[in-house]
Amino acid sequence: MEQKKKTTIVLFSGDYDKAMAAFIIANGAAAYDHDVTIFATFWGLNTLRKDEAVQTNKGMLEKMFGWMMPRGANKLGLSRMQMLGMGPKMIKHVIKKHNAMTLPQLIELAQEMGVKIVGCTMTMDLLGIQKEEMIEGVELGGVAAYLGDASEGNVNLFI
Amino acid sequence: MEQKKKTTIVLFSGDYDKAMAAFIIANGAAAYDHDVTIFATFWGLNTLRKDEAVQTNKGMLEKMFGWMMPRGANKLGLSRMQMLGMGPKMIKHVIKKHNAMTLPQLIELAQEMGVKIVGCTMTMDLLGIQKEEMIEGVELGGVAAYLGDASEGNVNLFI
């Protein structure tokens, strides 16, 4: 029996466009029956935050990070052409016009297709992001788990 | 008979320096007889635009994107030290001084060495970039074609 191919993506970036690229590749790979893992770390964790505020018990610095960082996929900016927020609006407009999927829809699809989405525990600690603030279905893991998957991977990307 | 090694690069970035890195690695891999594919998506598509205006039939939003995005490799900015355009000038100056290759020359060499350059159809649609606006020799393809190449690849990078 042939083994399933594996795709892993480190999602470091917290940009709407880069996260879109990550989930489009992940969903494509899942459609080709790869085992797919997205390992979200640093600003990529913001992609996975719930869009409402969640009651947590945090120190001042962690609260500040929480306020300053975008809360969830729909709040992310672009890696370029941000234009005081007009860029993201334009992109979302053309996505609808072309019947393409928005980032929240891409994430939902990924979860339906069985893409494993892992939040990096070390950077969650550093940035003060707690599990309850993340969308349902996200697992937690460290760099060791990522490397275990990636060293068996056919396609490994850092985005 | 041993199979040829494969290198694939997703060129997402529209920065002069990052595109240089992508084409230097691609051309190096081609010199080592790898099958090489560059899959240009999002801002990376700007690297492949012709530097003259091309008559097209577009909606208003697509026209706006077309005006705001750099037209071709020579117009790209840097990922840092942009300094109101002085950075790219300085980089091009030191490239000439050291007899290194500019980005347009690296792209030309890539095409001569048989590097397959593919424009991502989905993001061309989103950003309103049409085939006639791209330099000669660029193929069009989707994420499925990319994944087909990458899952056989020895070196797969996202730049």
Added chain:
Amino acid sequence: MEQKKKTTIVLFSGDYDKAMAAFIIANGAAAYDHDVTIFATFWGLNTLRKDEAVQTNKGMLEKMFGWMMPRGANKLGLSRMQMLGMGPKMIKHVIKKHNAMTLPQLIELAQEMGVKIVGCTMTMDLLGIQKEEMIEGVELGGVAAYLGDASEGNVNLFI
């Protein structure tokens, strides 16, 4: 005898947070007994500069690049939330609070674990960075050496 797994990382970025991610992954892979190479190119070279000024014989343009680019790992900015330098201070603060490792410590650990750190000769030439300006133990190499390692690699990332 099974061959050791290989991990290669192109460190293109000169951001504190991205360099942290690169060295955390590299050190993790070394702990799992991979052969690990970090190939520092373009702005990634700044990560490896000594923090004191080094007497060199350079042209004017190379001197300017030298002045404008951050001198060493501790001087790097963040890829986002830079906030006029407050961001890096906050990150270093939470790193200490959580007993995590700073970037200079991660680099030192990488060297102790035998991670091969290579400076890209071509971009050192372009940016006018000389070997004496780099921390001890950094090797020099070109894209050919990188591709030699990467084409045998299990995990190859571009950061």
